[in-house]
Amino acid sequence: MAKRGSRRAAAETQRRRQTSGRRGQERTGWRLWLRRAVLWGGALALLGALFLGLAVAFAARSLPSYGALKATQPGQTIVVRARDGTAIVELGPSPGKWLDSEQIPEVMKDAMISVEDRRYFSHPGVDPIGLARAVYVWVTGERRLQATSTITQQLARNLFLNSNRSLDRKLREGILALALEAKFSKQQILELYLNKVYFGGGAYGIDSASRKFFSHDATELSTAEAAIIAGLVKAPSRFSPTADVDAAVDRANVVLGLMREQGRISASEAAVDPSAVKLKKDVSQNSVRYFTDWALPQLEILLPETFEPIEVWTTLDVGMQQAAATAIKGNVPRGAQGALVSLDRDGAVLAMVGGTDYVATNYNRATDALRQPGSAWKLFVFLAALEAGYTPEDRVKDVPVTIDGWSPRNSGGSYAGEIDVRTAFAYSKNTVAAQLGNEVGFGTVASMARRFGITTPISTYPAMVLGSSETRVIDMTRAFAAVSAGGNSVEPYGIVKVTTTAGDVLYQHEGRNPTRLVPDYVAAGMTDLLQTAVSTGTGRAGQISRPVAGKTGTTSSNKDGWFLGFSSGITTGVWMGRDDAKAVPGLQGGTAPARAFAAYMRYAVKDRPVEEFQTDLQLPEWQLEPDDEYYYGGDPDEYYYVDESGNLVEPQRPGPGQSPQDPFPADGEQPPAYPAPRQPQYPDESGQAASDDFLDRATGARPSPAPVPAPSPRTRTLTPPPQPQQTAAPRPF
Template sequence: MATEAPKRSRFKRTLITMFKVGLYGSLLGLIALVVAVGIAMSQLPTYQELVRRDNLGQMIRVRAADGSTLVSLGPSFGRWLTSDQIPEIMKKAMVAVEDRRFYYHPGVDPVGIARGIQVSFQKDDKVRGVSTISQQLARNIFLTSDRSYGRKVREGILALALERKFSKEQILELYLNRVYFGGGAYGIDAASRRFFGHSADTLSLAEAAIIAGLVKAPSNYSPTADAEAARSRASVVIELMRKNGEITGSEAFAAEPADVRIVPTPKQNSVRYFTDWVLPQLDTLIEENIEPIEVWTTLDPNMQRLADQVINANTPAGAQGALVALDRDGSIRAMVGGRDYVRSIYNRATQANRQPGSSFKLFVYLSALEFGYKPDSMVEDKPITIGSWSPRNNNRGFAGAVPLRQAFAQSINTVSVRLAQEVGFRTVADMAQRFGVTTKVSTHPSMALGSSEVRLIDMTRAFAAVAAKGVAVVPYGIRRVTTAEGELLYQHESDESRVLVAPHVAAQMTDLMQAAVLTGTGRAAQIGRPVAGKTGTTSSNKDGWFLGFSSGLTTGVWMGRDDNKAIPGLQGGRAPAQAFHDFMSRAVASRPVEQFETQVAPPDWAETEPDEEVWYDSPSNQGQMVDADGNPIAPPPAGEAPLTQTEDPRRPQQEETLEDLVERAIDPERRERPQVPPRPAERAPPPRDRGSAGDPVERRSPTPQP
């Protein structure tokens, strides 16, 4: 018996020691917790600071020309509802599903924590369990969502601090106005407006249950993503509310989530082609900003819907279509980059490089008009061969001498190639780039028929410049950018100072394009008012184009396959021209009818004769002779008459033989402008002499026969 007492004494002392250690450890832990909570409380923002939600990321709201919202990016915030404005049924639903002991715990629920730790040891070592509303608020505002014990400890401390600093009603108010409910909506008011179309202060029981059920998994239960899943989850919430005594059985029975009308997600199909193109431009327009901003664009919602309809209605099966509509100042009124944005985000209006076919002849004829041709000038439609290439016409025939207007209207290939050869293929390429073509333009002879790839938006811009009487048109989509409070951050200013061609050249080009619609390949584009335009069809019917303008609106349409395969029957004068007709006939219906100015008088200098050298006297250089370009040349010997331009052996001859032109067109090193002095645009060209074989013979002027 003597040995048992000491053993019991040692055991007792061990228990007492362990108890004391545990007690002291608990006291120290409690003290540390109190200190930690106190420190956290001192560092917490004020309630007014927490009401602000600008730390959730930048919100960008893109608006159409009429002020309607096209798309909202980033977080969406509704009206901040104070505790007395939040429906009681909303509070009860949220407490029932997220934290039914909310009003009784100090910010941390020991039962929930114990259950979470137990599950974490039994499963995959991940901390599990339902956090309290205070813990969720702490995590949403101050912490990340990583699953670790360290984060759970910090979350608990912050939750305790929040409970010490704010009342339960304030915490619930903060939570309901800041929690994420999916669809970009933060707070119950944003969620209610997003899913039901009205403010949260009028929520019904079924609607409150749907919103409360979203917190667990916003993406899985989002009404816009899966309405049935959202309604099913709401039924669970209603049953929990009944079990907790928050509602009666009859109220639960009367609440029917299946009857709740979910507002459909606004269709962001073709509109997204435009917003995807325009939003990256913000980086160059405004300084980096974290505030919510409003981007006011040029897009006309009615025109956009119409453009989407006509592209889908007219584009051949298996093909894609694109449309761009520019107003006279360059503002984009409609943009469609494909038949279905959801299936393909590739914007064929701004990104696709495609051969333009005969629509590229715009630049050939602009160059010819600037060179001195007129719409009534006679041109030869006859066989032409450059190197080993012999272009042919669609009808396989030749019409002989035809007016320039008819050649353009009927899109005669041989005339286009002959004109490009005469003015210079490099000249045509320069003209295309002058008018806004940003892709590389080849100077191979086939470029006269549209073999170089271009973008629809660039071609539409070029046609718009002709409509603007030769003034450059720069497409833009953003009118202004403001903060949510209305402070102006950016305002677009149009520049109409850059003249691309003389007004009379643009007027003559309009004359040709009007003829193409009235009597030529673009007859399907007639809309009962003046229209000017041009068709384009590539080899094997791989691409179809129609571009034109009327009443200040310029529209370009392209159709083709992404894999560049042929489409039987696709021609610019058919489906693309029909789509243009269907769009423009309604898009300009409310605009005044505008007649084209096709008889603009040329400037006085265009009527003078510049070919001969002239003498002039000046105080510094008496008796100096200059050529037509103003370059000084030596005077003739005494007693001799001044040499004319074509007689001067010191200057290159204007005329080149066909063999020279062919060699220069084929040889890359010789692809440059013909060594011909530029002629004023309105000079009446003298007749061209022809030999017996039809080849050109020596002449005094390179200009064509009028």
């Protein structure tokens, strides 16, 4: 028994030793991998630190001297000249007096450090705490990775790099920041920064900003003024006190709060009111800036890369620009905005107004805003109809109609019955426009708008004929200018040439050969309609005591008002409305926009000779006969007719071996082909397949007109009178 007990004890001891050995081996393996990770990590960190140290040392050796950095220019100077050569805007750097570190007010330094880099005096150029916080926020998924740049990093970017948001640029920015800190003192870096940072409006450095915004140099900055300037760095355009005083004051209060929180100012100093600061009135930010904001970005395409000072000679007429700004401001309804574009016959932009006040809002409504054009869109509907064979004298019917469930109505709900095309356009009859669009095809109308320069999306639903598709003022003006040019394309442009200050030409505008958009007789017919709309129709307020052609446009609930027209080679488009697209009481194209158009055009054309419009229709031979005879010849037997049972019978067609009558001229000129229109719905027709007018002709109840050598009025019975229905649609003029 004793032996068995001793054997059991020995076996248990052996088992415990084996278990302990396995656990020791496991602990030894885990510790081994941990030890390896620490060693490899340390080696990689050491290697990275060595590489970073070498890169920083090399960058520090390559940096210019402090004096050279002080002398660097902040950017390119651009002088913009009007068409007569007068300077209208000077853009680019406007550096003030250089202030040494001891001349810069401490409150200015404190304000900048508080809002841009609170740990400026404790980090080596890159803020590891800020970087770690940004990585943590990114890892937790709250927002994308974005590390706040230190003052030194911002200076490195402004001096040596661009603003591209790439990892490579960020790494180089960090290395250069470390190099700057290694080569220069904190006070030197802060001095460079405060004298070179951009504050908007061409102001580089705190002295330039102080003179621009407060009319005194930076040595006299108060706490509130310093807070306003420091707040501009984040977004100079958005927080500029000359553009948005409220935004600048709100931002300044944020800066004051940070200064108080960090103990840089007392509670009483933090309580100052930035809104009480007296701002310098900026007279340079006038309506001309709408034009320069549109034209100058084109230099990136027109010019090779250059950093030397340049002069940009433009098409802008100073007098016309002032007249345009006055016309818009003097006629726009209260609470609304206005825009105007005026083009010369070759497309040169003579005037451009993008709003009532550039300082209040620099949003360019002439080139950027998308608004419904209302009945001004009928330009394309009637162009398509004229190209399809209509003439201004042709008879149409202004009656209720329903197309694909949509029933347009005229302003006031009245209908004139049978009228001619000219009258229908002059009084902006919605029912006639809808019928014409249905006949030629809504896709054809959209194609016509594209042909005339409309670049925005275009609907092909029936209501599109009343201007439901949004477009830009400059595009609509361009389309009307093409009609004024006899149906030839017009390309708006604003830059004539670009030169160096020494006079060397870097760019010269060369006009393109115009493209024929529609035949000249179509443009003549359209001019006839547009002239009538101003002389007797909805655009009478646009008259200027000389021939004028134009069209009004008003959208539903008076949200948009338009007037576009031309006279003596100048085409002008005017729009008015609210930015939030709310209704403007009393706004119609024939009221305030038409009055603004007339006020501007009286000045614009005063030195130009009076020009009569070309409205004589020199039609091609295929259009000189009435439509029925054009398609089927002069033999009554070739018309459709109704048999004794009331069935519609097609005319006899040429059989095999027979030669069909050729209605086209010998030179092979063919009329344009158009898709079959959608058929209107007529609930009261009881299945009648053709109109009474057509059947009267076909059955001989009324004789068909004989061919004539010149255009004659024709009745186009587009729609038999259905029962009126009413659905929501854009208003007419």
